[in-house]
């Protein structure tokens with residue numbers, strides 16, 4: 437990876453499919469795009485087979501636009517709906533076995549830092565609530581205990597969406613699902629608190645109602661993971677199939693949940709805070725200078 | 730058994746035994762594979778050249794290792810591939826820029842995907858092809874699939890040790906070796922009496938993206954009724 441990997445060999449420009457020429461010419465490699473400009477540049481992920489109106493798919497679209505260095509990023513996913521779109525993106529993707537994403541990511545991140553000591557390579561796990569908090573729970577927690585330097589993003593639809601509606605540890609108490617007809621007997625796991633206790637240096641909980649905020653959180657989590665340790669984002673990404681939310685009410689649902697149990701929450705260690713503030717201050721200055729030019 | 734012709738153009742049927750299981754061994758340095766047997770490089774090159782010159786719709790499938798200019802070696806190799814393409818009459822170049830699955834489907838005239846290479850090969854009726862710059866694990870996967878489902882003669886110009894499932898497999902192939910193969914090809918072309926002025930293959934015909942705003946339900950023919958809601962119908966539930 438690296439920018440040199442997204443440069444077409446001289447002479448081959450006219451033999452490449454148009455999609456790739458567009459990615460190189462109008463894509464986001466080598467530049468920082470603003471998520472508010474989605475639709476005005478060639479995106480890293482476009483067509484995908486997730487359900488029409490799926491909020492998880494929207495979150496993934498914003499995720500790719502928010503990557504600080506897409507050309508130096510590897511995304512890890514696993515069984516579950518998210519991988520349907522993740523595997524279509526123009527960013528290297530590794531499919532971990534169900535549950536072992538964070539173990540694979542640990543090895544990968546360490547290998548990359550040995551193989552490319554002078555380069556920053558970002559490793560990001562995106563997996564479902566079942567993948568991270570149920571079946572992959574042990575490996576998720578241990579990657580945090582070991583302070584592995586990568587980002588974990590949980591796209592929480594509060595159900596096993598991909599396999600037709602089993603309850604997960606993240607489903608709310610009392611909820612009746614297709615394959616949990618008696619209603620869930622236990623409380624929703626407090627993932628954010630677990631992450632904080634287990635050693636994550638940056639933790640956020642978000643209901644994706646504001647694209648700018650999603651992008652900011654993702655960027656912060658990735659930047660902090662480079663230097664300090666594990667980072668975690670818990671995102672509410674409703675499943676309009678299993679929870680029967682009509683597509684046009686998906687955003688209203690996200691807003692309602694934001695007022696209830698998905699209030700925006702962000703926590704980081706002091707050193708992370710200092711580090712991010714410094715970066716963001718410099719960026720602001722640079723932007724100001726550019727405007728003046 | 731006729732060991733010489735262990736690996737021949739297919740279709741050899743769904744899930745054929747891999748070359749390696751049939752006893753095909755990778756060639757030592759300086760040697761090559763022809764139909765699964767270890768032979769001199771020159772012999773293999775001549776047979777590969779003959780296939781590219783005489784079979785229908787010869788095509789080169791360059792992979793990411795030559796398409797992307799990630800180092801000087803890759804760019805030089807890319808140049809050599811173009812020089813080779815120029816010498817093959819009516820040759821085409823169909824790239825494999827990466828290995829990701831494509832939704833909903835690839836455009837078989839614009840690219841080839843290792844997960845279903847037969848779409849491109851059958852659509853374009855390709856009967857001879859060259860793999861170059863494709864990472865070995867994906868070349869292995871594709872070459873066996875092509876042998877299973879098509880009558881395409883496969884040639885692997887491998888930068889590593891070669892591929893058991895290709896009809897011709899050369900090893901340690903970089904820019905210099907590609908140029909050597911080109912010289913052999915030009916020689917064989919002359920011997921066969923084929924006249925050809927070197928020229929570059931046609932450009933990629935990638936179609937403009939479909940304009941969804943112009944699609945009408947009527948485009949869906951008898952299925953249109955499934956798409957158009959009945960009068961007054963409001964779909965509330967997604968189940």
Ligand SMILES: Cc1ncc(C[n+]2csc(CCOP(=O)(O)OP(=O)(O)O)c2C)c(N)n1
Pocket residue numbers: 515516517518533534535563564565566567568571593595596597598599604
């Ligand atoms: C080891 C293993 N066990 C079970 C499965 C079956 N499986 C596939 S997806 C899935 C549930 C996915 O739920 P979640 O992680 O919440 O993702 P979602 O589909 O809801 O986004 C399961 C159990 C599997 N692929 N591998």
Ligand code: SF4
Pocket residue numbers: 486487489490491492493517593597598674675676677678
């Ligand atoms: S099943 Fe649910 S989470 Fe999965 S793609 Fe469909 S709407 Fe999205």
Ligand SMILES: [Mg+2]
Pocket residue numbers: 564565566591592593594595596597604
């Ligand atoms: Mg889920």
